[in-house]
Amino acid sequence: MLNSDLIxxxxxxxxxxxxxxTNCCVSEKYFxxxxxxxxxxxxxxxxxxxxxxxxxxxxxxLVENAKSVIVVLMNYxxxxxxxxxxxxxxxxxxxxxxxxVIKNKLYDFIHKIKEIYPNVNCRCFVDxxxxxERYFAKKAGxxxxxxxxxxxxxxxxxxxFIGEIILDLEFINYDKENIEECEKCNKCxxxxxxxxxxxxxxxxxxxxxxxxIENKNKIPKELSxxxxxxxxxxxxxxxxxxxxQNLEINNHAEFQILPKILNFDKSELNNLTDxxxxxxxxxxxxxxxxxxxxxxxxxx
Ligand code: SF4
Ligand code: SF4
Numbered sequence: 404m405l406n407s408d409l410i411x412x413x414x415x416x417x418x419x420x421x422x423x424x425t426n427c428c429v430s431e432k433y434f435x436x437x438x439x440x441x442x443x444x445x446x447x448x449x450x451x452x453x454x455x456x457x458x459x460x461x462x463x464x465l466v467e468n469a470k471s472v473i474v475v476l477m478n479y480x481x482x483x484x485x486x487x488x489x490x491x492x493x494x495x496x497x498x499x500x501x502x503x504v505i506k507n508k509l510y511d512f513i514h515k516i517k518e519i520y521p522n523v524n525c526r527c528f529v530d531x532x533x534x535x536e537r538y539f540a541k542k543a544g545x546x547x548x549x550x551x552x553x554x555x556x557x558x559x560x561x562x563x564f565i566g567e568i569i570l571d572l573e574f575i576n577y578d579k580e581n582i583e584e585c586e587k588c589n590k591c592x593x594x595x596x597x598x599x600x601x602x603x604x605x606x607x608x609x610x611x612x613x614x615x616i617e618n619k620n621k622i623p624k625e626l627s628x629x630x631x632x633x634x635x636x637x638x639x640x641x642x643x644x645x646x647x648q649n650l651e652i653n654n655h656a657e658f659q660i661l662p663k664i665l666n667f668d669k670s671e672l673n674n675l676t677d678x679x680x681x682x683x684x685x686x687x688x689x690x691x692x693x694x695x696x697x698x699x700x701x702x703x
């Protein structure tokens with residue numbers, strides 16, 4: 404059995420901002436909630452979410468004999484550089500693509516674990532596998548899931564990236580699940596410009612983040628009318644949250660705003676070919692969309 408204090412110290416040494424450890428079980432209640440959400444078609448056309456439901460429930464299908472999940476967080480909070488501009492880009496996309504940054508750190512983390520437990524069987528993930536990430540982060544005591552559907556932490560609010568290592572070893576001590584709730588607050592629901600949020604439920608079809616990033620088709624008129632300046636993602640339901648006020652700015656070099664993001668404006672798009680767009684934004688989260696989609700987002 405592993406000592407969780409030692410393993411967590413590795414996480415902090417590697418630059419993660421928090422770390423929690425829990426077992427692999429998925430509660431029936433949460434799994435059913437996720438299934439209900441899919442049944443309502445709130446996943447829009449992100450059909451990959453409907454695949455591999457068995458894996459979401461049973462992590463043994465990802466890592467044989469899986470026993471534990473180490474969940475790590477990285478703060479990406481920053482000032483809103485687009486506050487006074489006529490476009491806005493979600494904060495999570497300001498710096499280097501978090502998939503790259505966190506995956507590399509998780510590989511180093513695994514290396515450290517293997518120095519002590521060479522026979523451990525483990526894999527790491529960032530948004531890349533059918534894992535109920537926020538659920539495991541909550542279960543590992545790192546925060547609670549708010550009505551805006553985000554993981555809300557004490558220290559960093561909801562501006563955090565989540566990564567996991569699933570491993571076939573048990574720990575002496577697991578963290579206690581966070582059982583906090585939003586209680587009477589409804590700010591994110593009230594301020595969402597498209598009515599995408601209801602209590603604990605996000606309808607992706609109406610969400611600006613989905614529409615400007617995931618939706619491969621034209622944004623429906625009834626929604627584009629409500630999109631003021633978001634050209635990649637939307638932070639409104641996070642910005643209004645009381646847990647996100649007066650937070651520390653992240654201190655990770657990788658998540659500081661890149662000049663090419665800071666100085667980006669609509670007119671630049673006209674001078675970029677598809678290939679130039681791709682080259683310019685490779686290694687940033689903006690690479691999730693192509694130039695044509697960005698043009699559509701700019702013009703709505
Ligand atoms: S990201 Fe924007 S559109 Fe989506 S739920 Fe939050 S406020 Fe609403
Ligand atoms: S704005 Fe209020 S209701 Fe929404 S996530 Fe934050 S605390 Fe919860």
